[in-house]
Amino acid sequence: MTGAALSQIADPAACPRLVIKVGSALLVERGGALRREWLQALAGEISEARRRGQQVVVVSSGAIALGAARLGLSGGGRTSLADAQAAAAVGQIALAGAWDELLGAEGLVAAQLLLTLEDLEDRRRYLNASSTLARLLDQGAIPVVNENDSVATAEIRFGDNDRLAARVAQAAGADAVALLSDVDGLFDRDPKDPEARLVREVRGVDEAVRAMATGGSGSGMGSGGMVSKLEAAEIAGRAGIALAILNGTHARPLARALAEDKGTLFVPQRRDGGRKVWLGGRIAPAGVLTVDAGCAAALGAGSSLLAAGVVGVDGDFARGDLVTIHSAKGDRLAQGLVEYTAAECRAIAGRKASDQAALLGYAPRAAVIHRDHMVLL
Missing domain, CATH: 2.30.130.10 (PUA domain)
Known part of the structure; x- marks a missing residue:
């Protein structure tokens, strides 16, 4: 995807292969219940993308939040590493089941991939993941990817699914990544500031762009913030992959963002070769x-x-x-x-x-x- 228009994300000619990242706060209510109607609408949007000729990969958070509610763990399951791992083990079943059911209702086949940092840091394992993604997409399936938090540790993990989405996009040979967030995109200052303005297009992440970002997750359920989204944009950009930050809090978030032309699009400025894409994307x-x-x-x-x-x-x-x-x-x-x-x-x-x-x-x-x-x- 070489243009500079958000609308190209929905254009199968410009973007044959799209990665959609969904955060915990969008999928799960604060009490730990799945936002089923919202997810059902998103499944419908994925189905529409498939009908217009696009292949779609989903990177989905939510396992820890769902599992913590089912186990009755405090702090959303993030009080300790042991709690997070246990919550993920329980919640991943519920998360995969929801995606399978709702995509299935649209006539789509869901496939689950649980990845660790080492799966994409090691060259051989990275190529194996790439091959699996390619085969699933060729067969018309929707890969649903998440970090394998049941075995990930503080030292060996992606830390957030923004960077995971960018790495998966590299491995899948995607053309664009849509990060569904709880804000409209990157603002030139704290979005709470009434003078803040949405930055609609970024051509290269530099120090001035990084200065606009603030860390942390506003919801308290996720692990990413705007800093991690900029890192994801850099990882994707080295592979010639565009990345968009869109507001996912509304029903049918993709259609809404594109109809209103509201979001931040990071336009890639380079396209490294396959091995250098892998090298540049490594984060440990x-x-x-x-x-x-x-x-x-x-x-x-x-x-x-x-x-x-x-x-x-x-x-x-x-x-x-x-x-x-x-x-x-x-x-x-x-x-x-x-x-x-x-x-x-x-x-x-x-x-x-x-x-x-x-x-x-x-x-x-x-x-x-x-x-x-x-x-x-």
């Missing part, structure tokens, strides 16, 4: 390499990362792990697969190639991170 780096200004400029021009430009090493990583590259000011520049362990990086940081053999005890490799295994952020 094992460490950080800080580089000097000259090195930062060279990376921007397409160079590999050489040890001479490294001025700081953080983390405990092994060869082949994902690390992020930061500027001296702390800006995220790139990430990629490192050719050395953290200890080796510390030994050769700032040193020329001619000095490295003596420090390492073997001939140095061509780069700390080769440009073929690195993606600019």
Whole structure:
């Protein structure tokens, strides 16, 4: 999807494959009951999309909130990791059953995929997930995806379904993502401010755009906020995937947002190749390499990362792990697969190639991170 109109989300020529993300606050009342009429209307919209020739993937939250109500857990099931995992185990059955029933009433087949962070961080498992999504879509099914919160931990998880939706869009080869939220989109300041204005189009997430976002979930049930939605837009944008933030609190939210042309559309500014899409979308780096200004400029021009430009090493990583590259000011520049362990990086940081053999005890490799295994952020 290369245009800059929200209406293209419903155009099968511009957007043959669409990912729709639904948050907990939209699916579940505060008391833990499913918003059945709202979900039924959304199922109808998905059916309409299928009839006009679009393939649809759903990323659905709600398992923890539903399960917590059934188990009688306080705090919506988020008081502890054990509560969240137990609530998810119970709630996922109810959530999958609701989607299966309501999509089935529209003549559609629902399929459930529960993913962990590692399923999309590991290259082989990412390709397996991609293959499964492709096959389901080819067969006309509606994949309903959620994070597998019954086994996810605080350290190994997406943390919110906004980023999961963007990663699933990459794996599915989608053209656009619609994040259904409790606000109309991104505002230039706190939406509670009467002077706040809706930002209708964003071409590239920069510091000015990030400054508009405020963290946290207004409902208290979800785990995402506007910051996570901007991160999702960046992940999707690297793959040439458009992302829209739309208000999902109304009945038939897609039709309403498109009819009123109300929402924020993030127009992608690049389209990386398949492997770099996967690399750029990974969100669990094992460490950080800080580089000097000259090195930062060279990376921007397409160079590999050489040890001479490294001025700081953080983390405990092994060869082949994902690390992020930061500027001296702390800006995220790139990430990629490192050719050395953290200890080796510390030994050769700032040193020329001619000095490295003596420090390492073997001939140095061509780069700390080769440009073929690195993606600019």
